[in-house]
Amino acid sequence: MDNMKNSKNDESEEKIETCYFCLQKFDMNKSKLGYYHYGKFPVCDYCSEFYGFYNKEGKI
Numbered sequence: 278m279d280n281m282k283n284s285k286n287d288e289s290e291e292k293i294e295t296c297y298f299c300l301q302k303f304d305m306n307k308s309k310l311g312y313y314h315y316g317k318f319p320v321c322d323y324c325s326e327f328y329g330f331y332n333k334e335g336k337i
């Protein structure tokens with residue numbers, strides 16, 4: 278059910294993404310809260326927390 282999140286096995290590699298909400302660049306692999314909204318839109322730590330309700334549902 279959490280297969281859209283970044284894998285914890287990939288922490289050695291950088292994966293720079295631009296946050297879909299705030300347009301800031303961040304490293305998805307170093308991000309603890311970052312995830313892919315709808316499975317394709319990158320969301321940074323800050324926005325993930327701010328819009329945390331999306332993530333809790335896990336399927337929006």
Ligand SMILES: [Zn+2]
Nearest residue numbers: 296299321324
């Ligand atoms: Zn953001």
